[in-house]
Amino acid sequence: MKRTSSPILLVALVALALSTTAAQAALKLPALFGDHMVLQAGKPIHVWGTADPGSRVNVALGIDGTTREGQAQAGPGGIWEVDLDPIEASAKSGELTITDSTGDKKVINDVLIGEVWVCSGQSNMAFRLVSCKTGAEEIPNANYPLMRYFRVSPEISYSPLDDVSGRWVTCTPDTAKNFSAAAYYFGRELLETLKRPVGLIGTYWGGTPAQAWTSLDALAADPALADYVTQREDSIKNMDKNMERYRKVFLTKWEKDKAAWEEQKRTDPKNAPARAPRKPTSPDRNPRVPSVLFNAMVHPLLNYPIRGVIWYQAEANSHNDADAQLYATLFPAMIEDWRSRWGQGEFPFLFVQLPGFGGLHGIVEMRKSQTETLSLPNTGMAVAIDLGEKKDIHPKRKLEVGDRLARIALRDVYGQAIVASGPQPESASRDGSTVNLTMQDETGKLLIKGDSLNGFELAGEDGVYYPAQAQLDGMTVVLSSDKVSQPQSIRYAWARYPDATLFNAEELPAAPFQFEIIQAKQ
Numbered sequence: 001m002k003r004t005s006s007p008i009l010l011v012a013l014v015a016l017a018l019s020t021t022a023a024q025a026a027l028k029l030p031a032l033f034g035d036h037m038v039l040q041a042g043k044p045i046h047v048w049g050t051a052d053p054g055s056r057v058n059v060a061l062g063i064d065g066t067t068r069e070g071q072a073q074a075g076p077g078g079i080w081e082v083d084l085d086p087i088e089a090s091a092k093s094g095e096l097t098i099t100d101s102t103g104d105k106k107v108i109n110d111v112l113i114g115e116v117w118v119c120s121g122q123s124n125m126a127f128r129l130v131s132c133k134t135g136a137e138e139i140p141n142a143n144y145p146l147m148r149y150f151r152v153s154p155e156i157s158y159s160p161l162d163d164v165s166g167r168w169v170t171c172t173p174d175t176a177k178n179f180s181a182a183a184y185y186f187g188r189e190l191l192e193t194l195k196r197p198v199g200l201i202g203t204y205w206g207g208t209p210a211q212a213w214t215s216l217d218a219l220a221a222d223p224a225l226a227d228y229v230t231q232r233e234d235s236i237k238n239m240d241k242n243m244e245r246y247r248k249v250f251l252t253k254w255e256k257d258k259a260a261w262e263e264q265k266r267t268d269p270k271n272a273p274a275r276a277p278r279k280p281t282s283p284d285r286n287p288r289v290p291s292v293l294f295n296a297m298v299h300p301l302l303n304y305p306i307r308g309v310i311w312y313q314a315e316a317n318s319h320n321d322a323d324a325q326l327y328a329t330l331f332p333a334m335i336e337d338w339r340s341r342w343g344q345g346e347f348p349f350l351f352v353q354l355p356g357f358g359g360l361h362g363i364v365e366m367r368k369s370q371t372e373t374l375s376l377p378n379t380g381m382a383v384a385i386d387l388g389e390k391k392d393i394h395p396k397r398k399l400e401v402g403d404r405l406a407r408i409a410l411r412d413v414y415g416q417a418i419v420a421s422g423p424q425p426e427s428a429s430r431d432g433s434t435v436n437l438t439m440q441d442e443t444g445k446l447l448i449k450g451d452s453l454n455g456f457e458l459a460g461e462d463g464v465y466y467p468a469q470a471q472l473d474g475m476t477v478v479l480s481s482d483k484v485s486q487p488q489s490i491r492y493a494w495a496r497y498p499d500a501t502l503f504n505a506e507e508l509p510a511a512p513f514q515f516e517i518i519q520a521k522q
Contacts (some may be wrong), residue, residue, distance in 0.1 A: 001261070007077035017092070019104070027105070031167075039116070046084075046172070053075065057074075059098050059100050061095035062095055068085055068087060070083060096240065103285045115196055116307055119183035120311055123206030124313075125180050127398060128181060129142070129398075135177070146191060148168050150201045154205050172461055207316055208293060209317050215291055218337035231290055235286070318361075324364075325365050354495040355387045355388030356389075357392075358497045380405075380409075381511070382408060383404065407508075423439040423446055428516070428518070429517065435479075441475070449501050453477065453501050456490065458480075458490060459489045465489075493513075
């Protein structure tokens with residue numbers, strides 16, 4: 001079946017093509033089409049680009065004895081698109097050849113058909129394998145010729161772009177060290193379990209908020225997100241003034257600081273800081289402006305068939321409760337917008353709930369907003385409450401993050417019989433001042449990590465929570481507090497850096513939760 005292109009993508013391609021001179025209109029492909037690429041198995045293969053207007057373009061893909069061919073004619077603007085019938089996953093690589101009637105030819109070698117996942121977010125998705133806790137042990141063995149990685153170069157744009165910068169690389173010890181650690185462990189688990197090639201497209205930028213990854217149309221469509229549209233408009237309106245201030249104040253100070261650092265390195269190298277002062281970000285390169293990262297780092301990917309998305313972001317939206325609460329609207333809007341524009345239905349969107357961290361005033365509310373996002377179909381949340389570091393927003397335990405994301409994908413996307421989530425509250429009854437909280441879990445067994453079961457609180461009618469004593473009795477958590485005579489509600493791990501101690505037999509943690517006690521024991 002012919003795949004329908006995104007209208008916005010076509011507009012962007014037309015705009016680009018119409019602005020291109022005849023000399024530049026020779027056969028061109030997006031950066032995603034290159035040696036070592038991975039195409040999504042079981043879905044129509046969409047190939048597109050530009051050529052001389054009117055030129056006939058032929059596309060041929062040969063994989064393990066299977067051949068797919070298609071033709072198209074470049075339109076007046078030079079745009080062409082070809083859809084090839086799906087091919088099932090194969091461990092044998094092939095060749096993609098594109099030729100046009102002017103004699104131009106592109107040959108892409110070592111093409112695999114497998115599972116393609118977009119890996120996006122901010123710095124914890126960007127966190128490299130070489131820096132994570134298990135990196136030194138993992139990297140020497142990271143020889144996976146069937147796993148490929150495409151890193152989208154960081155870029156911003158105030159209007160949608162049609163292409164990115166980047167290239168596919170095969171996973172080797174030399175290349176793997178620079179992979180996103182979470183994406184690497186996610187992909188490795190899929191590869192080893194499914195025995196299919198895996199392609200990971202990394203598009204992320206540290207310190208960036210979700211509104212930067214959301215299209216302007218999606219932000220403008222919801223009145224609750226109107227402030228983000230205003231922020232973007234103000235950024236554009238004040239650009240000249242902000243650039244002038246940047247040059248006169250921030251850049252001047254940086255130049256002085258850098259000169260002082262260089263002088264100290266020359267005269268007193270032992271006491272000089274190891275790194276030069278960081279150059280401040282220019283206002284016209286600010287990646288936190290609403291929609292600029294969607295335009296530059298997501299929009300160009302929209303015509304590339306994928307299986308799904310993994311997402312590790314939210315820290316930049318957690319500085320206060322108001323922003324964190326708004327994320328419950330913003331994040332689903334972003335997900336639905338990506339799905340709509342990709343034109344592949346409600347593809348899987350799996351994300352990481354923020355781990356424990358002593359900073360970020362809105363982090364508790366953020367975890368609640370992330371949990372609420374699970375109301376969207378085909379979403380999954382990897383709980384990481386136990387993986388954080390109190391004073392470091394970049395925890396180094398990324399193996400577990402990738403593993404938990406992969407578990408969800410293997411269960412929900414690929415139909416594997418695997419435990420993918422931790423214990424969840426099922427019911428709670430009150431017997432005097434004691435509460436019996438029944439948990440449900442696929443493993444049928446609850447575990448305590450640490451010396452005792454901690455992290456639980458009880459509240460009465462006044463809504464004030466107090467620490468609770470907790471004991472485990474099979475699948476029931478027995479709770480009490482000498483400060484709450486008639487408990488009305490329970491919460492667990494409801495703190496910036498909680499003592500999360502409740503797990504199941506697969507060592508998967510219970511997510512933070514609030515739970516109402518709806519009945520007294522009869």
